[in-house]
Amino acid sequence: MSTPNLIAELFDAHAAELYRYLARRAGHTVAEEVLSQTFLIAVEQQHRYDSERGGPRAWLYGIAANLLRHHYRSETRKWQAYARFPLGLVEDAADTAASRADATAAQRSLARPIAELSAADRDVLLLYAWADLSYAEIAAALNIPVGTVRSRLNRARSQLKAALADNPIQENVS
Amino acid sequence: MTQLHDDLELEVLRSINSDVSANPAALARVRTRTLGAPKPPPSWRPRWTKLAIVAVSALAVGVTAAVALPKTGSSAPASTTTGQQAPLTAGQFTSAAAEASLLRAPLRPNPGQYRKVTSTWEVVKGANVTGDQSYRQQSIQTTWVPANPDDTWVRTSETWLLPTDDASKKYLADHPAFKTHEVGPTERAKRGAFNAAAAGDETGDWGSPTTSFANQLPRDPDALLASAKEWNLGHGTKDDGADLLTTLTGMLVPEIDDPELRSAIFTAIGKVSGVEVNQAAHIGEQSGISLRGTSSENSANWGEVLFSADYQVLATEWHTTSIGTGEELVDRVTYRSEIVDSAP
Numbered sequence: 001m002s003t004p005n006l007i008a009e010l011f012d013a014h015a016a017e018l019y020r021y022l023a024r025r026a027g028h029t030v031a032e033e034v035l036s037q038t039f040l041i042a043v044e045q046q047h048r049y050d051s052e053r054g055g056p057r058a059w060l061y062g063i064a065a066n067l068l069r070h071h072y073r074s075e076t077r078k079w080q081a082y083a084r085f086p087l088g089l090v091e092d093a094a095d096t097a098a099s100r101a102d103a104t105a106a107q108r109s110l111a112r113p114i115a116e117l118s119a120a121d122r123d124v125l126l127l128y129a130w131a132d133l134s135y136a137e138i139a140a141a142l143n144i145p146v147g148t149v150r151s152r153l154n155r156a157r158s159q160l161k162a163a164l165a166d167n168p169i170q171e172n173v174s
Numbered sequence: 175m176t177q178l179h180d181d182l183e184l185e186v187l188r189s190i191n192s193d194v195s196a197n198p199a200a201l202a203r204v205r206t207r208t209l210g211a212p213k214p215p216p217s218w219r220p221r222w223t224k225l226a227i228v229a230v231s232a233l234a235v236g237v238t239a240a241v242a243l244p245k246t247g248s249s250a251p252a253s254t255t256t257g258q259q260a261p262l263t264a265g266q267f268t269s270a271a272a273e274a275s276l277l278r279a280p281l282r283p284n285p286g287q288y289r290k291v292t293s294t295w296e297v298v299k300g301a302n303v304t305g306d307q308s309y310r311q312q313s314i315q316t317t318w319v320p321a322n323p324d325d326t327w328v329r330t331s332e333t334w335l336l337p338t339d340d341a342s343k344k345y346l347a348d349h350p351a352f353k354t355h356e357v358g359p360t361e362r363a364k365r366g367a368f369n370a371a372a373a374g375d376e377t378g379d380w381g382s383p384t385t386s387f388a389n390q391l392p393r394d395p396d397a398l399l400a401s402a403k404e405w406n407l408g409h410g411t412k413d414d415g416a417d418l419l420t421t422l423t424g425m426l427v428p429e430i431d432d433p434e435l436r437s438a439i440f441t442a443i444g445k446v447s448g449v450e451v452n453q454a455a456h457i458g459e460q461s462g463i464s465l466r467g468t469s470s471e472n473s474a475n476w477g478e479v480l481f482s483a484d485y486q487v488l489a490t491e492w493h494t495t496s497i498g499t500g501e502e503l504v505d506r507v508t509y510r511s512e513i514v515d516s517a518p
Contacts, residue, residue: 016196024191032200039208106186129187160183
């Protein structure tokens, strides 16, 4: 299979979901930037792709996770602002100003502990919760043992649980 | 306890930004850009697209002062008879600052008083865009540091959403109930450990400076620099001029009342390559001498820290440029400090 076809197939299969994950974390502008860089790297390094190690999603998310580390601090600032202010983390094409104002107290209560997570813990948490990667896929993407994935995820979830306990849910989650 | 209850925090987390969808136009652009472009050269490397932003909790503060060259010992060049200033190197500036930090008696609050530190963060270019509306976000964080820093600190924050175009102004006029100002809760924490993950865990780190963290930092500049580099690499940033300047200057905070530590930090900054001095710097309405650090991967990304005549941080500004869109984003933080008789 030629180089362009392999990456083109991966793009058509996974780019949209990867873009959505990146946009949820860092906004549409960064999502487009990082997605471009991810697939440019994929083209350049496709000879290193090992289909037996986590699968294509893990490989692509791993490249993207490395690139997203450059935006760790700006992402942290977005979470900090979200904790204080209901405007969404992500600029969107729709008129979301009013809907963002409805962000529940429960959602905002998670923003501060997420802002305080290390890059490594935040990656594991959001790859699990937002990208729906399995433990094995996360381990392959981040090049860490599955046990480390479990411990980081447990630690991050404990912090979120504590934040929710301090801010009990008063309404249905939107 | 049901499984749903066990996973409640995950369900709440998954609901955040759950309505975000992939932008078809953006996907098409990326596909063309990546699959339609020629194979990149072997030396191609990913680039910075945004630079780290100084955390609002980095509260180095100074009073507005007239611009003046440091006049300490032999570390600063004297003015020429024509009034022109000889070029100042970063090493000379930081050496002067390090020396002055040891000599200067810090302004300290009396027992019962507080040092009130105010930092204002705002995006001055590249405002947030929501649909067809453009807004600028501004937040002010105020911290009261007790005369004994081991006592309880107090912190408040306010955030504003400011309309910056006709569409956003019209939207606010049509939706008067939409909140554009939010006041956060008043927080209290011993030794400034506001971000402690758990009670009793007050260590802090380079990104969340606390008295406890400052006390355990080495006073040897090389060890300080190694510590900052290690933290940077563990937090997705680099050991280049821009990121190290961010990390190290984040600890130049007035509540860390330790002249020896401040001196060591300045000396450590002097050892970072890629940091330059701007002797006629302006950030907002303030002017002074600044240190500038540039990203090693993209020279369009850089940060600047503006100092007062007595080497207190007046303001910081960080510039990042997207290599895809060319859009420039500029973040600015300004600082102010005063001694007050009480806290909220």
